[in-house]
Amino acid sequence: MQLYNNLSAKERAKLIEEAGQDRLTISFYTYAKIGNPELFRNHMFLAWDQLDVLGRIYVAHEGINAQLSVPAINFDAFKSHLDTITFLKDVRLNIAIEHDNFAFLKLKVKVRDKIVADGLNDATFDVTDIGVHVNAERFNELIEDPNTVLVDMRNHYESEIGHFKNAVTPDVDTFRESLPIIEDDLKDHKEDKNLVMYCTGGIRCEKASAYYKHRGFQNVFQLEGGIINYVRQVNAQGLENKFIGKNFVFDERRSERISEDIIAQCHQCGKPADTHTNCANEACHLLFIQCDECKEKMENCCSTNCQEIIHLPYEEQKALRKGQGNSNDIFKKGRADHLPFKQDLRNIFEVLQPNVLKD
Known part of the structure; x- marks a missing residue:
């Protein structure tokens, strides 16, 4: 049983080029109780390797967090496999706005303590008591409310190249740093303000919303599916796009352009740049x-x-x-x-x- 890659990134890139097939870049997550993460990890690797799935997947007792690419011709088979797993049946798949056949060059399924490094002790609060999920239309309405505080739950290097208008963008290096900072700065508004959060695909907001409700925040909302899903809904429904710049992504593409605005600068000379x-x-x-x-x-x-x-x-x-x-x-x-x-x-x-x- 082969449970690891036997090709280098260079060798894999050559095979992808020779195949000449379009690949879809996809991300998804779900919180679920996985009794034996190692066994589950091996099952996923074997099944996905057969479908030529490539990507970075984290598995833990608390669930799964996946960023991957799959040949377009294998998408239906990939989705059918997900549906055979109870807690992954009909899971929301965030399909990228821009695709790159070389976004991932290896299949890495790793067992971790957590699917997102949040630094929280999950035993101290109900992680299933999450905030209200809102779609793009409702999100646009909420962030126009003067009683709303919109918070970007991503790190500084992500929000630097793109974020929602009027969002608070904490100057942090890691997700875990932002949690106490936001709580401290909003401590006097736990009952009278709408706390609206967003991130790339929704996973960071999922845990953060439960944590903030546990800490006494009364009106907690999160953008369902994150920025990726928001952009798809905006385009499909003809809604106003309130995101400016690029959306940072964790693969070889590094970003997806959402608007033509360039809001960052070159770190070496200061000219407008966001690559x-x-x-x-x-x-x-x-x-x-x-x-x-x-x-x-x-x-x-x-x-x-x-x-x-x-x-x-x-x-x-x-x-x-x-x-x-x-x-x-x-x-x-x-x-x-x-x-x-x-x-x-x-x-x-x-x-x-x-x-x-x-x-």
């Missing part, structure tokens, strides 16, 4: 925003130091990486200290801007 780059130095691999001019000048690198390293012989680069863990900037991403434009901009913002939530 993320992973530093070409494998020992760094920092994710940051880079304009086309800097991309050419810096050769896809985040610093002159990294640029010098990529020109060293491969064995020397490999030796430099030996014994080194992830970069200290792995969570900072575009806020890394050696990206002066982004760092200076952040310092100015902290000095001049009041806390939006406390206005």
Whole structure:
């Protein structure tokens, strides 16, 4: 029984190109009680490997969180398999707005303690007592209500390139950081304000809404299906699109363009830009925003130091990486200290801007 990939990303990319078949990029999640995550993980891997499914899937006792791609011709078989599993029958599938056949190049199904790293002790509250799910039309109505506080539950590098108009975008590196910050800033409005949340596909809001209800918030709402589902509904129903910029996604595409607005800047020169780059130095691999001019000048690198390293012989680069863990900037991403434009901009913002939530 093969329970792991036996092809490299390069080999898989070649096979995809040779196949010449369109692939669909899909995400879904569900909270459910899984008694034996390891056994479930193995079952999923075997079934999906046969359907040429590729992606990143997390399985835990609390449920499953999946981002994947599947050949379009295999979609019906994939959906039929999901429907054979009780808690996945008719699960909402968030199908990407923009597809890329090379969005994923391996099938990775991993067992984790949680399907989202939220830092919460689930035993202390009812995780099923969630907020009210709202569709795109109702969401648009709610966020126009002056009694509503709209909160982006994503991280800084996600909201930086795109977010809903007038949303509070916490300056955090990880999801778990945002939970206490939002609660503290809204502590005096737990009963009189509408707390409306959104994220990429809905999974972070699902847990956050239950947590905030547990902490005493009376009017908690969440955008059903997240930004991905919102955009599909807006396009299908001819609704006003209130999202500006790009939607960050966790695959090789890195983002989907939702509106033509470019609301971010290159982290190296400050020009309008909203395209993320992973530093070409494998020992760094920092994710940051880079304009086309800097991309050419810096050769896809985040610093002159990294640029010098990529020109060293491969064995020397490999030796430099030996014994080194992830970069200290792995969570900072575009806020890394050696990206002066982004760092200076952040310092100015902290000095001049009041806390939006406390206005």
